[in-house]
Amino acid sequence: MFGTLGKLETARLMRDLGSSCGGFEDIGMRMEGEIIVPHGGDGEGEQLTETAPFQQTESLVVGYALTPKKKNSFLQPKLEVLARRKGICFVAIDLNRPLSEQGPFDVVLHKLLGKEWQDVIEDYQQKHPEVTVLDPPGAIQRIHNRQSMLQGLADLNLSDCSGSIFVPKQMVVLKDSASSADKVVEAGLKFPLVAKPLWIDGTAKAHQLFLAYDRRSLAELDPPLVLQEFVNHGGVMFKVFVVGETIKVVRRLSLPNISNCEKAKVDGIVKFPRVSCAAASADNVDVDPSIAELPPKAFLEALVKELRILLGLRLFNVDMIREHGSKNVFYVIDINYFPGYAKMPDYEQVFVDFFHNMAQAKQKKIHCK
Ligand SMILES: O=P(O)(O)O[C@@H]1[C@@H](OP(=O)(O)O)[C@H](OP(=O)(O)O)[C@H](O)[C@H](OP(=O)(O)O)[C@H]1OP(=O)(O)O
Ligand SMILES: Nc1ncnc2c1ncn2[C@@H]1O[C@H](COP(=O)(O)OP(=O)(O)O)[C@@H](O)[C@H]1O
Numbered sequence: 622m623f624g625t626l627g628k629l630e631t632a633r634l635m636r637d638l639g640s641s642c643g644g645f646e647d648i649g650m651r652m653e654g655e656i657i658v659p660h661g662g663d664g665e666g667e668q669l670t671e672t673a674p675f676q677q678t679e680s681l682v683v684g685y686a687l688t689p690k691k692k693n694s695f696l697q698p699k700l701e702v703l704a705r706r707k708g709i710c711f712v713a714i715d716l717n718r719p720l721s722e723q724g725p726f727d728v729v730l731h732k733l734l735g736k737e738w739q740d741v742i743e744d745y746q747q748k749h750p751e752v753t754v755l756d757p758p759g760a761i762q763r764i765h766n767r768q769s770m771l772q773g774l775a776d777l778n779l780s781d782c783s784g785s786i787f788v789p790k791q792m793v794v795l796k797d798s799a800s801s802a803d804k805v806v807e808a809g810l811k812f813p814l815v816a817k818p819l820w821i822d823g824t825a826k827a828h829q830l831f832l833a834y835d836r837r838s839l840a841e842l843d844p845p846l847v848l849q850e851f852v853n854h855g856g857v858m859f860k861v862f863v864v865g866e867t868i869k870v871v872r873r874l875s876l877p878n879i880s881n882c883e884k885a886k887v888d889g890i891v892k893f894p895r896v897s898c899a900a901a902s903a904d905n906v907d908v909d910p911s912i913a914e915l916p917p918k919a920f921l922e923a924l925v926k927e928l929r930i931l932l933g934l935r936l937f938n939v940d941m942i943r944e945h946g947s948k949n950v951f952y953v954i955d956i957n958y959f960p961g962y963a964k965m966p967d968y969e970q971v972f973v974d975f976f977h978n979m980a981q982a983k984q985k986k987i988h989c990k
């Protein structure tokens with residue numbers, strides 16, 4: 622039932638990956654991308670010393686509501702110590718007590734799923750307009766659906782034209798039906814297609830993706846899902862991390878090109894691992910530099926500027942691939958709210974600068990009253 626990726630590709634993929642995202646191990650030097658830090662931060666973490674003088678006054682109190690996994694991966698000791706030195710402190714929100722009885726907070730940083738929390742944070746946002754909610758729940762909801770997350774991207778009018786941005790042709794299949802295969806063909810989607818669960822619900826299942834090589838295989842998939850045309854991109858993808866005004870790009874391993882010969886040979890559906898969640902080890906993958914070349918800086922800045930407005934988010938990353946053979950034709954294939962920032966080089970300093978700028982803006986506002 623499950624076909625197989627080309628033997629060579631699979632072997633290479635598994636060799637390079639070493640592990641899937643869940644049991645994330647750093648499998649090699651992460652190819653650090655360009656650092657675009659338009660404001661004061663130099664992106665360089667300061668050397669930590671045990672006797673680092675803690676800032677006495679708290680300039681910013683950040684309440685956080687995160688899963689244990691996210692708390693462990695994001696709130697690492699180095700971040701807390703560097704933050705404390707700038708008067709920024711992180712306080713765990715007690716989910717068993719009313720949020721309004723806790724704090725006071727300057728910022729509420731959250732990534733929890735479920736209607737209950739959504740109601741709590743929306744109610745809190747109404748009652749506490751003075752608190753920065755990172756990020757607004759409505760904006761987060763939009764990217765929990767793989768259709769709405771990409772809506773509007775293809776129409777972005779980018780000020781910089783050193784590149785162009787597209788979204789792969791895709792369609793949503795809400796329920797099993799004999800006619801869904803006909804609709805896919807009528808919509809002119811070309812196989813192979815990447816089948817992705819429609820909803821991002823924080824479970825591993827939301828990341829179980831398949832390649833569907835022919836229309837007959839669609840019946841083996843479990844709706845609701847998005848079917849997206851596969852775009853050859855040479856096996857390297859770009860993760861564009863955004864933290865407020867800061868942008869950082871890293872390269873990650875991705876799926877190899879699918880040749881016409883393979884398209885003809887392989888049938889059925891193929892499940893594939895979370896190739897891009899682990900850090901790329903580009904050192905041992907012979908990739909053509911034109912494939913691995915980072916997207917132009919001005920292009921990324923123009924794209925992210927528009928995305929911040931379109932999405933209404935400050936903490937997100939964008940998965941982009943360069944169309945194979947093109948100079949700078951890019952496809953956005955995924956957008957993630959509050960992703961695994963610990964895999965972004967120097968993430969601690971980036972966040973300290975981000976929160977410090979927030980604290981300064983708050984101070985300015987108080988003095989202007
Ligand atoms: O597990 P991590 O730390 O690698 O981060 C996951 C992200 O990996 P990335 O940082 O892009 O390499 C991951 O990104 P991808 O979807 O794998 O591109 C998701 O953002 C995931 O959150 P969710 O399951 O979509 O809610 C993220 O999971 P959470 O950390 O939010 O649970
Ligand atoms: N349309 C596509 N064309 C080519 N490869 C794709 C496409 N969509 C996804 N992929 C591959 O699958 C990986 C995971 O897809 P993505 O949409 O980012 O799902 P997730 O949210 O689970 O990360 C991507 O990093 C890329 O390697």
Ligand SMILES: [Mg+2]
Pocket residue numbers: 897940955
């Ligand atoms: Mg992704």
Ligand SMILES: [Mg+2]
Pocket residue numbers: 955956957
């Ligand atoms: Mg994702």
